[in-house]
Amino acid sequence: MAEAVTKAPPPAAQKDSSMERQKQMIAGHFRSLSLAPQTGQRVAYTFVPGNLTELMHAFDVLPVYPEINALQSAMRQLSAGYIREAERLGHNEDVCTYVKCDIGMLTKGNVGPTGEVLPPPNLLLLSYTGCFTFMKWFELLKHEYGCEVAMLHVPYLADGQPTAEARRYIVDQLKAEVIPKLEKVTGKKYDEGRLQTLLARSREAEDNLVWVLDSAKARPSPIDAYFGAVYYVGPIFSAFRGTEDAVAYYRELRAEVEDRVLKGLGPVTPDGTLTREKHRLVVEGPPNWTHFRDFWRIFHDEGAVIVASTYAKVGGLYDQGFRHGQTDDPLESLADYCLGCYTNLSLPSRVDLLEKYVRDFKADGFVFNSIKSCNSFSAGQLVMLRQLEQRTGLPGAFIESDLVDPRYYGHANIKNRIESYLQMLEQRR
Amino acid sequence: MSTGSTTAALLERCERLYADTALDAVRAWKGAHPGRLAIGHLPVYAPRELIHSAGALPVALQGGGDQVDIVKGDACFQSYICHLPRSTVELGLTGDFDLLDGFVFPSTCDVIRNLSGIWKLLFPKKYSRFLDLPQAFEASTGGRFYLHDLEQLAKELHGLGGLAPDDGRLQASIALYDDNRRAIETLYALRREAPWLCSIDEAFLLVRAGGLLDVQEHTALLRSFVDAAGARPKKREDRIRLLLIGAFCEQPPLGVLRTLERSGAYVVDDDLNLGARWLLGDVGPSQRPLEALVRAYLEQSTWASTRFEHDEPRGAQLVKRVKRAGADGVVFAAPSFCDPALLDQPPLQKALTEAGVPFFSFKYAENTGQFQGIREQAGTFSDSLKLWGAA
Numbered sequence A: 001m002a003e004a005v006t007k008a009p010p011p012a013a014q015k016d017s018s019m020e021r022q023k024q025m026i027a028g029h030f031r032s033l034s035l036a037p038q039t040g041q042r043v044a045y046t047f048v049p050g051n052l053t054e055l056m057h058a059f060d061v062l063p064v065y066p067e068i069n070a071l072q073s074a075m076r077q078l079s080a081g082y083i084r085e086a087e088r089l090g091h092n093e094d095v096c097t098y099v100k101c102d103i104g105m106l107t108k109g110n111v112g113p114t115g116e117v118l119p120p121p122n123l124l125l126l127s128y129t130g131c132f133t134f135m136k137w138f139e140l141l142k143h144e145y146g147c148e149v150a151m152l153h154v155p156y157l158a159d160g161q162p163t164a165e166a167r168r169y170i171v172d173q174l175k176a177e178v179i180p181k182l183e184k185v186t187g188k189k190y191d192e193g194r195l196q197t198l199l200a201r202s203r204e205a206e207d208n209l210v211w212v213l214d215s216a217k218a219r220p221s222p223i224d225a226y227f228g229a230v231y232y233v234g235p236i237f238s239a240f241r242g243t244e245d246a247v248a249y250y251r252e253l254r255a256e257v258e259d260r261v262l263k264g265l266g267p268v269t270p271d272g273t274l275t276r277e278k279h280r281l282v283v284e285g286p287p288n289w290t291h292f293r294d295f296w297r298i299f300h301d302e303g304a305v306i307v308a309s310t311y312a313k314v315g316g317l318y319d320q321g322f323r324h325g326q327t328d329d330p331l332e333s334l335a336d337y338c339l340g341c342y343t344n345l346s347l348p349s350r351v352d353l354l355e356k357y358v359r360d361f362k363a364d365g366f367v368f369n370s371i372k373s374c375n376s377f378s379a380g381q382l383v384m385l386r387q388l389e390q391r392t393g394l395p396g397a398f399i400e401s402d403l404v405d406p407r408y409y410g411h412a413n414i415k416n417r418i419e420s421y422l423q424m425l426e427q428r429r
Numbered sequence B: 001m002s003t004g005s006t007t008a009a010l011l012e013r014c015e016r017l018y019a020d021t022a023l024d025a026v027r028a029w030k031g032a033h034p035g036r037l038a039i040g041h042l043p044v045y046a047p048r049e050l051i052h053s054a055g056a057l058p059v060a061l062q063g064g065g066d067q068v069d070i071v072k073g074d075a076c077f078q079s080y081i082c083h084l085p086r087s088t089v090e091l092g093l094t095g096d097f098d099l100l101d102g103f104v105f106p107s108t109c110d111v112i113r114n115l116s117g118i119w120k121l122l123f124p125k126k127y128s129r130f131l132d133l134p135q136a137f138e139a140s141t142g143g144r145f146y147l148h149d150l151e152q153l154a155k156e157l158h159g160l161g162g163l164a165p166d167d168g169r170l171q172a173s174i175a176l177y178d179d180n181r182r183a184i185e186t187l188y189a190l191r192r193e194a195p196w197l198c199s200i201d202e203a204f205l206l207v208r209a210g211g212l213l214d215v216q217e218h219t220a221l222l223r224s225f226v227d228a229a230g231a232r233p234k235k236r237e238d239r240i241r242l243l244l245i246g247a248f249c250e251q252p253p254l255g256v257l258r259t260l261e262r263s264g265a266y267v268v269d270d271d272l273n274l275g276a277r278w279l280l281g282d283v284g285p286s287q288r289p290l291e292a293l294v295r296a297y298l299e300q301s302t303w304a305s306t307r308f309e310h311d312e313p314r315g316a317q318l319v320k321r322v323k324r325a326g327a328d329g330v331v332f333a334a335p336s337f338c339d340p341a342l343l344d345q346p347p348l349q350k351a352l353t354e355a356g357v358p359f360f361s362f363k364y365a366e367n368t369g370q371f372q373g374i375r376e377q378a379g380t381f382s383d384s385l386k387l388w389g390a391a
Ligand code: SF4
Pocket: A067, A096, A097, A098, A099, A130, A131, A132, A133, A134, A343, A373, A374, A375, A376, A377, A403
């Protein structure tokens, strides 16, 4: 039902001003990375949840996020080959495909999303936050690169709330393990003042991001808080937190979304602006990247807008009030950030959050996209779904796919399920 | 009793305990110890000494094996998640765990981590506790954090009705578990030296029994077996010697273990029931026993796929272990969809290849019923080693 979308692509200026800026930021970052062997700038590989980007910037270290490389490879249809390569090398079919995609990419020359070769890491900064596989992944990379590894164990929020002990444990590790290793690989001293400045910039960017995410409370929602939000969270989840670029990007993005709200416009989709918001949904779980646009199209063709998603919170729960630099001690602020990433939350907390989203964003229903290779997200989702159904009185939909392995994305099956689900929501009105 | 009937009776007892998914043995223990707690814990490692010092029975919950029909558990987990959590939930929902007073979920992997949350959602009235074992191994970081976590656990067990934390009692519990670890090590030494006297499935059952028994009783059982084993009328056979690795959490069914040995191998070392063998050597006496328990975790833990590889690479450690066991080869036996075990295989296999140690691998689930493929693989592996000295 394509009438929910205006087919003409949106005018370039409307679509592109913040997006263009983001594109340039990414291009600049990968350019710096490719030149690192010449410039001597140090490089750290790290993960999105619980990343210590401001701390890395405080040492002028360039971050690389293998998870983002993997999803970019999937969007460029390269992941299947990379995964095949890793499996050929003995990596099992059952394990996380992000890991295999990364290993395959490494084996094939480590060419990044912009076509430039990524430099090897000087440091593997293992922020072990919310996913056990992160640890195994960097153990594998450690064998490949033989470089320094800094391990930061972030305790799990099993009881819903961070404890003083957990926070102290992280700060202790930052002081005893992470900062000394950053000092060692860069030859620079830790500068707390510089870190504070970077955190203040993060805060400003985060304020604007939260405004954008909250805008989905409007009817119609001016944004898609899942498919669209993966672009919006890009800079703040990755290499740009703490930079002037990120501050400018989020100011610009907010202005664009404010404009859409004033004009009563729906979200921009790959096929143009969604003109008729028929269903407001909350989504739990990461998207499929190999068929990202097809997957999105299943929803927007039916006039379904995602008004809140948990995936847009894997790199930080800013919408629940956290901001970098809120505490006097910047290391405590980093600790609080690490503790609060979405996949570090207990299952009861995840259900609470989803329930809150359904209510706050006045959603008509919710969809769980269960990812085959991601135990961190997926184990327990069926129980979460039933709890959420009971608490909200709404039915939910459950679909299965994978992040970057196209073998596990069944388009027709997913489309059928989503369409039947939306029809059911329609009949309940 | 003759030694033959002693070992047979001990093994029969262990087999009954293995089949005791409804925890009748725990029920009997509680009957004999009114007012005392029974605390279930998931794999792999839990500080059983601490639970014991609260006057409680630590109960190792190791899944339902091939003995539990899964109906409700399957409705909680997608097909691409290992089997252990679904049988655990099944047993919980059918009421088999009702007699347990609480549950400890150690930070083994994301599945057990999330299972701790499922437990809170499904059984909100039961005490359940996630135990975040540290992945930072410095006393000033991970040690400090873990010490606090254990102090909390001890207080919570007291709050549940357990005995108040007490250094003297903890020291006594540690001594009992040190003795238990020594008894297990004697059994493993027997298998390294004379594996025909105790088969892999028997050794598995003997150690596993400790999950449900009082520690002293288990230690006595192990010693009785080892003492009597030498007189068993068993003959050495021409078999290869294997080291089995990867089965540290969800346990393979007995049929898998028997198939391996019937295919021409002695499994002379393994990581089955790993929690019981986690600490290498004694914790030892100490004025501050809780700190000693923490230190033992930081410094004496066995190498395991669930711990961060912060010291010597696991591959090198595996090669040493192969040598120590006098093994001719390695079998990688991992539960399907087990990220910790499966992600470790490529580097471990690389280290073995470099050291010239042959290996083969298969996956299983705790309720695997078909052994033909494993029989063929193991048989071929053993034949080729016997004939040519290489697989
Ligand atoms: S298991 Fe999930 S969270 Fe962890 S690395 Fe894989 S995809 Fe990411």
